[in-house]
Amino acid sequence: MAMTMTQKILAKHAGLEEVKAGQLIEANIDLALANDITGPVAIREMEKAGFEKVFDKDKIALVMDHFAPNKDIKSAEQCLECREFAKRHNITHFYDVGEMGIEHALLPEKGLTASGELIIGADSHTCTYGALGAFSTGVGSTDLAAGMATGKAWFKVPSAIKFVLTGKKAPYISGKDIILYIIGKIGVDGALYRSMEFVGDGVAELSMDDRFSICNMAIEAGAKNGIFPVDSKTMMYMKGRVNREITVYEADEDAEYDEVYEINLSELKPTVACPHLPENTKFVDELDKIEINQAVIGSCTNGRIEDMRIAAEILKGKHVAKGVRTIIIPATQEVYMQCILEGLMQIFIEAGAIVSTPTCGPCLGGHMGILAHGERSISTTNRNFIGRMGHITSEVYLSSPAVAAASAVMGYICSPADVK
Numbered sequence: 001m002a003m004t005m006t007q008k009i010l011a012k013h014a015g016l017e018e019v020k021a022g023q024l025i026e027a028n029i030d031l032a033l034a035n036d037i038t039g040p041v042a043i044r045e046m047e048k049a050g051f052e053k054v055f056d057k058d059k060i061a062l063v064m065d066h067f068a069p070n071k072d073i074k075s076a077e078q079c080l081e082c083r084e085f086a087k088r089h090n091i092t093h094f095y096d097v098g099e100m101g102i103e104h105a106l107l108p109e110k111g112l113t114a115s116g117e118l119i120i121g122a123d124s125h126t127c128t129y130g131a132l133g134a135f136s137t138g139v140g141s142t143d144l145a146a147g148m149a150t151g152k153a154w155f156k157v158p159s160a161i162k163f164v165l166t167g168k169k170a171p172y173i174s175g176k177d178i179i180l181y182i183i184g185k186i187g188v189d190g191a192l193y194r195s196m197e198f199v200g201d202g203v204a205e206l207s208m209d210d211r212f213s214i215c216n217m218a219i220e221a222g223a224k225n226g227i228f229p230v231d232s233k234t235m236m237y238m239k240g241r242v243n244r245e246i247t248v249y250e251a252d253e254d255a256e257y258d259e260v261y262e263i264n265l266s267e268l269k270p271t272v273a274c275p276h277l278p279e280n281t282k283f284v285d286e287l288d289k290i291e292i293n294q295a296v297i298g299s300c301t302n303g304r305i306e307d308m309r310i311a312a313e314i315l316k317g318k319h320v321a322k323g324v325r326t327i328i329i330p331a332t333q334e335v336y337m338q339c340i341l342e343g344l345m346q347i348f349i350e351a352g353a354i355v356s357t358p359t360c361g362p363c364l365g366g367h368m369g370i371l372a373h374g375e376r377s378i379s380t381t382n383r384n385f386i387g388r389m390g391h392i393t394s395e396v397y398l399s400s401p402a403v404a405a406a407s408a409v410m411g412y413i414c415s416p417a418d419v420k
Contacts, residue, residue, distance in 0.1 A: 002252035004160045005227050006195040009135040009249055013118045021159035021256075029059070031112060032147040033121030035103055036064045040081045041141035042122055046149050054089045055151035061093040061112055062086055063103040066360045068096070071367040101332025101358040104128040104216060104300035109332055114238055115230045116247030120147050125300050125382065127218045130227035131211035132234055133248060137225045158224040160195040161186075162257040165202030167266035172416045174310070175210030176302055176380065176400035179217045180271045182263065184281030192222035194258060197251065199229060202265045208237045209306040216301045217382050220278040270415045272378070273398035276386045284403060284415045294377040295320070295408035296389075297401050298329025298356070299363045302380035305335050307401040312344040314405040314416055315351040321411030326353035327369045329361060353408070365389050371396075378407045 001018045003011065011019040013027035034042050039062055054060055062082050067075035079096070086094035093112060100106065104125050107113050115133035119126065122144040129136035139153065147153045163182065183190070196218045198211075206214075211228050218226030228234070230248045238246065270284040297303075297311050308330060320326045328348050330336040336358060339345050348355050362369030363381040371377055371390030377397070379389065384396035397413055406416040 002254040002256065004195060004197055004251045004255045005133065005229070005249050006135050006160060006197070006225060007157060009116060009118060010155060010157055019157045021157055023157045024154065025157060026152055026154055027118055029120055029147050029151055029153055030117040031059050031061060031119045032144055033061045033063070033103060033107065033119065033123065033126060034144055035066050035123055036068055036075065036079050036082055037066045038122030038141045038144065040078045042144040042148060043081060043085045045142045045145035049145065049149070051149035054091070054148050057090050058092045059151065060091050060148055061107060062091060063095045063106060064097065064100050065102050065358070066364065067366050068100060068359060069357065099333065101334070102300045102303055102360055105304055105331035105335070108132060108212065109241070109334055111238070111241030111243065114242045114244070114246050115234060116249055120144060120153050124219045125216050127223065127225045128212055128216040128300065130215040130218065130225050131208060132238065133228060133230035135225055135227065138219065156193070158193055158195045159258050160197050161191055162260045163196060163198045164200040164260065164262045165198060165265060166200050166262060167202055167264040169205055169265040169268060172270060172402040173265065173268050174400045174402065175206060175213035177268055177271045178210070178263065178265065179214040180273050180278070180281050180398065181268055183217065183221050183278050184271070184273070185261070186221055188220060188277055188279045189222040191218065193224050196221065196223045196226040198226065202263070203228060203231065205265055207306060208233055209304045212304065213301050217278070220382060270400065270403050272403060272413060273384055275384055275395040275397065278382070278384060278398060284413060287413050289412040289414070290397070291376065291412045292324055292378050292407055293375040294325045294327070294369060294371065295404050296327050296329070296362050296369055296377060296379040296381060297404050298327070298331060299360065299381040300331065301382045302401050303329055303331025303335065305338050307380065308335060308339050308344050311401045311405040312347045314402060314419060315353065315409065316347050318351055318409050318419070320352040320408040324408050324411055325369070326351070326408040327356060327362065328353050329356045329368070330358055332358050362389055378404045378413055380404050
């Protein structure tokens with residue numbers, strides 16, 4: 001029976017020769033991930049069920065990133081609970097202030113995710129690691145509790161949608177523009193519980209940071225996961241990071257797909273998602289100078305070094321518009337350090353921006369950039385639901401780092417080409 005990439009990975013981890021869409025399976029996991037919000041719930045559920053040990057102290061990652069450094073007493077208590085659990089079970093991959101980063105940027109950077117692996121995380125954007133040719137997906141905290149204790153998880157095998165990428169992208173077009181365009185095309189439920197498989201000659205046009213950004217937002221189309229084929233860029237990224245055997249899976253030529261979409265990258269233009277859904281997309285040149293109060297460049301979607309570089313390229317020698325609070329958040333300590341080494345921090349600060357320690361912060365309305373009533377933000381984050389970044393009357397426009405940086409300079413949402 002012909003299978004997709006995702007189906008092959010699931011079959012292998014379930015110990016089966018083949019699986020088909022809709023089949024229920026129990027599979028072994030390679031990594032279980034939790035953060036400072038979802039971790040405490042999973043820990044309590046695991047202990048309530050009577051489990052006294054984790055299945056493998058080397059295959060659990062706990063990352064303190066959502067409300068860390070702690071913003072209040074409640075968040076401090078949540079992190080303390082994770083710290084004590086990590087100490088009690090001698091968890092190898094525990095990342096706290098000074099070592100942590102935003103989880104979905106940190107784990108690939110640390111080599112904890114690799115091609116062919118099966119990864120679950122109690123965070124919906126765990127689908128990010130499909131950029132490496134892995135099957136990764138978000139689960140609830142109770143499912144994660146079972147995974148941490150047994151090393152297994154239940155899945156319904158997803159069917160798939162194929163996205164054939166062709167052509168060459170124009171300057172300043174990034175993975176964020178591509179995935180926003182796709183979500184605008186198919187809707188926030190267009191890939192509901194299905195695998196989004198990205199193929200075609202256009203894949204070679206995409207950097208690893210582009211691919212991470214695209215897979216990160218697969219969940220915003222309702223997908224179970226997003227996944228890219230493994231090529232030389234993938235292998236180069238993992239070289240020196242992953243120190244274990246890597247398995248590469250390829251979809252069968254006659255694998256079945258529910259739908260096939262062709263995306264010509266050369267036709268794409270800078271794209272934003274207007275309030276209040278990621279599917280409410282428009283090309284920037286369709287908007288009429290929408291003024292902003294805040295610009296956020298960072299998050300698990302767009303806080304990597306490539307994102308920092310493009311923002312600095314646009315901000316260099318310029319200053320953000322008066323009244324526009326510009327918040328830049330490198331996703332990890334490594335990215336932060338690289339920004340310092342390349343002189344990007346000086347560019348950001350001279351442009352009138354502030355730079356935060358790695359944190360999810362404003363993305364979920366946590367801290368470091370909450371919006372007041374009626375305020376409007378351009379943001380490189382992944383969701384723009386009502387009240388997502390603060391007051392229920394505030395608005396969030398999702399964009400690439402290039403568009404966010406240009407908009408910060410001009411004071412309204414614009415294309416990088418509009419910056420004078």
